[in-house]
Amino acid sequence: MHRRTVKFMLGVTASILVATPALAQKTTVTDADRAMVREMVEEAISFRTAKGHGQVPALVDALTARFRAAGFAAEDIQSVPVEIDGEQTMGLVVRYRGSGKGAKKPIAFLAHMDVVDALAENWATDPFKPVEKDGYLYGRGSSDNKAGMTLVAATFMRLKKAGWTPSRDLVIAFSGDEETGMRTTRALTQHPWVKDAEFALNADAGGGSMERDGSNPTFSIQAAEKTFATFLISTSNPGGHSASPRADNAIYELADAIKAVQGLKFPVQFNEITRDMVKKVAAKRGGDVGAAFNRLLADPNDVAARAVVEKVSDSNILWTTCVATMLKAGNAPNALPQNAIATVNCRIFPSTPVAEVQQTLAKAIGNPAVKVELDGEGVESPASPINEPLFAILRKAIHANYPGAPADPSMSSGGTDGREYRRVGIPTYGAGSLAMVRPDDSRAHGTDERLLLSSFYKELVFWDVLLKSLAGGK
Known part of the structure; x- marks a missing residue:
């Protein structure tokens, strides 16, 4: 795969001076700005943009009207319709034209407009009617990812209205089925x-955590993510009457295969992102666990060290994982099963071929009568290269709100739009400093998803500082 190396070298703060190579840029966030972005995020939440409800195009229309009102020309706003399972969804692209000075390539800004659906009966509030309670805005998509999407859009609009012209093109690319x-x-x-x-900056892959009192904020800059593939592991035989059991029972054979998958251990792997992550984890944890992480850095085949780190959650970044998630077998209570199928979902270390994972599963099962087949499409994606000049700019934007807070490149185990950009050779990095109280606020995809409003408003400063630092301009 082609990988390009990047070559370019509110607590709301009311006014911040930002030094750029060209000039000092002043960031001023007003009450009107906060009111606008609050209105926008509530509007976005009110659209039920889950699959099957057909609301993504309506949200695109609403955003398009706002971009036009902010001064973006019609020819700089384009929708990208895609039909999926008989339903139309779409992406949205908005070009913020630069001055053309310096002839630098565009920067893409990513977010997604769709959400995982929600069951209203399981929520304390209506998931698609935003409600403010105790400093939080409740609603589906409030944190994943309508906050990030709204903040990027609002920053483009604010700067356009202010007459700012970037030195290079900045392009919004909002997806509709992430x-x-x-x-x-x-x-x-x-x-x-x-x-x-x-390169691309992904508003769905940046952020951080802090204590409830706002202390100890830490942030991550996603530069890699595990990809995934789902496999169907199946067995079959002629079956028969349950009164006459036979040795080659399809369910028993599948059970043996599942146990083999349970015991499978993929090898320890590192890339430049995870190597740095593990060094920091080792230093933070210390003791026997920290020592074990350090031993794996020196020797990935150290079995004893692996046995220690397997007991902590941080270890999942070190290897591919596969886990059984669904079962289907038999057709009647008084008949021997003719078919038995297990669904196994794998989260794959970047750049590992899907075919290699499939072969590893088959080898571990060790029974040629058991089929291991790819279900749907397997995705392979590399890590983005370390880009210290860019990371320094991202840290500057983070420090505008959280002075001195650590912000380090990371690899995530979940999937984002970034994987598709990396696949086509566009290095992609998480951007954003939405600080959440963990684990209390980790509710994406779950019930009562919510957005800490004090953190949300601060992000207007982050994105303003970031865009001006990346693209100078007037």
């Missing part, structure tokens, strides 16, 4: 305004 297939994401990576981007 949660269910990323078909719009793939279409966006091929859009003429997006495909030549020097």
Whole structure:
């Protein structure tokens, strides 16, 4: 796969001076700005943009009207319709034209407009009617990812209204099915305004955590993510009457295969992102666990060290994982099973071929009568290269709100639009400093998802500082 190395070298703070190579830029966030972004995020939440409800195009229309009102020309706003299972969804692309000075390639800004659906009966509030309680805004998508999407859009609008012109093109690329297939994401990576981007910044892959009193904020800059593949492991035989059991029972054979998958251990792997992560984890944990992490850094085949780190959650970044998630077998209570199928979902270390994982599963099962077949499409994606100049700019934007807070590159185990951009050679990095109280606020995809409003408003400063630092301009 092609990998390009990047070459370019409110607590709301009311006014911040930001030094850029060209000039000092002043960031001023007003009450009107906060009111606008609050209105926008509530509007976005009110659209039920889950698959099957057909609301993504309506949200695109609402955003388009706002971009037009902010001064963006019609020819700089394009929708990218995609039909999936008889339903139309779409992506949205908005070009903020630069002055053209310096002839630098565009920067893409990513977020997704869709959400995982919610069951209203399980929520304390209506998931699609935003409600403020105790400093939080409750609603589906409030944190994943309508906050990030709204903040990027609002910053483009604020700067456009203020008459700011970037030194290079900045391009919004909002997807419409990130949660269910990323078909719009793939279409966006091929859009003429997006495909030549020097790099992409993903509002769905940046952020941080802090204590409830706001202390100890830490942030991550996602530069890699595990990809995934789902496999169907199946057995079959002629079956028969349950009164006459036979030795080659399809369920028993499948059970043996599942136990083999349970015992499977993929090898320890490192890339430049995870190596740095593990060094920091080792230093933070210390003791026997920290020592074990350090031993794996020196020797990935150290079995005793692996046995220690397997007991902590931090270890999942070190290897591919596969786990059984669904079962289907038999057709009647008084008949021997003719078919038995297990679904196994794998989260794959970046750049590991899907076919290699499939072969590893088959070898571990060790029974040629058991089929191991790919269910749907397997996705392979590399890590983005370390880019210290960019990381320094991201840290500057984070420190505008959280002075001195650590912000380090990371690899995530979940999937985002970033995987599709990395697949086509566009290095992609998480951007954003939405600080959440963990684990209390970790509710994405779950019930009573919520957004800490004090952190949300601060993000107006982050994105303002970031865009001006990346693209200078007037």
